[in-house]
Amino acid sequence: MMFRIQPAMLKIAAAAWLLGATGAMADTTLEFTQWWEPELPAGSLRAIMNDFEAANPGIKVTLVSGPYATTRDQISVGAATGTLSDVVGLDGAWVNNLNAQNALADMNPMMDASEFDKTQVADIIKVDGKAVMFPVASFVYPVFVNMDLAAQAGVTKLPSTRAEFLEAAKKMTHADKNQYGWVLPLSLQTPSGVQNDLMSWVWASGQSMMADGKPALEGKPVVDMLTFVKSLNDAGVISPGIATKTEQEKVEEFVNDRVGMMIDSLAHVNLIRKRNPKLNFDLIPVPVVENYNGKRGLPYASWGIGISAASKHQEEAWKLVQYLMSEKVNAKLVTLANAFPGNVNAKPDFVTSDKAFAKAFEIFKTGYLANEFTGLPVAEDLMTQFDVEAQKMLAGEQSPEEAAANAQKGWMAKF
Secondary structure (H helix, E strand, C coil): CCCCCCHHHHHHHHHHHHHHHCHHHHCEEEEEEECCHHHCCCCHHHHHHHHHHHHCCCEEEEEEECCHHHHHHHHHHHHHHCCCCCEEEECCCCHHHHHHCCCECCCHHHHHHCCCCHHHECCCEEECCEEEEEEEEEEECCEEEEHHHHHHCCCCCCCCEHHHHHHHHHHCCEHHHCEEEECCCCCCCCCHHHHHHHHHHHHHCCCCCEECCEECCCCHHHHHHHHHHHHHHHCCCECCCHHHCCHHHHHHHHHCCCEEEEECCHHHHHHHHHHCCCCCEEEECCCECCCCCCCEEEEEEEEEEEEECCCCCHHHHHHHHHHHHCHHHHHHHHHHHCCEECECCCCCCHHHHCHHHHHHHHHHHCEEEECCCCCCCCHHHHHHHHHHHHHHHHCCCCCHHHHHHHHHHHHHCCC
16 A cells, blocks of 8 residues: 655655754854953853753854953944844943943843842842843952062051051062052053042942932042042052053053052952962952941942843843853852852852952951942943043142042033
8 A cells, every 4th residue: 555645744844854954043042242251260151151052952152252341342332333242241330321322121021021030139230220230240359469579578467558558568669670569550441440449449448439329529538549549659659551551451460470469350360370370369358548447348340241132032142141140050150250149049159168269258248349330320431531530640730639620520511
């Protein structure tokens, strides 16, 4: 008896063949731009993406990785041209500008549709009511101290106050050896030095650069900070090239024993150890004004995450965001990064496994997170304006009071 193939069966067979022949084409590929991969142990972020792909058949992730400054520029261009990656790593200082360009998707509808538990995340960064960013991992910015240089200089007690910091920096400075006590990166290309290396002195002493939601740069906290930084510069303890130095160059100087102290992100610990495994360093809180006994504000920055408004794969992108914010995956990621988790239930194990981060955790427990630039309108423009005035002060062109007044005038025009 001859078996006759029915037309319907032919259609099914043809469809199956077509699906099999083009299976690779059927996958959705997400592009994920971030600066995290270079700061994590080699291959670790790719491994997390591989696990995500295994848990979500049909979705592939392409990592677009680079240094922080390069990534910031790439995201800025992508927002302006409508070519932003599906998923983007974000700094809180960027989100207001990106939202003004309608570059970021509102994740509120995604959370509602997926019944996402909002109570599990440490924070949701909103602009104009839109949920545009989750902090995946947060990094405090303590002071890194080269303990060998400190010992050679006779610094037996690590500084706790600004006055003690100045004295330690003087002892650790030997200009003839190209060795300096402190490093200050104020490149206008990456003005985050204003946030991390200047305003951190204000927040450390429980003070603020704002008052009632408006800039208060002419107040005593900011003027005193500028006066202190000027005293460091006048004493010759800051490594040369302040006006053009980037954060990356700051870290390189510390790694190569050219500066004794720097304010920097915990995210760079892995990088520092990789670049100089023999470097003997310790961590301390940012020193405070004399007689301050309150909790210390801890400058911090986050690895934030958001979704492009222009992405054609927002459903798949949201799956990746949820995955990175889930308890176990977030715990794994922040353990690798030695950061504080974005999921409140995540428990990183670095506190017991790494001496430096155990110290950082102790600093964290005795202080509070402080970064007044997060979510401010045109935050990077504000940093740039302050940067310009601080540079003029350090060049001897104006006093700390004048620098603060001029910065205040520029900032008020943005509010």
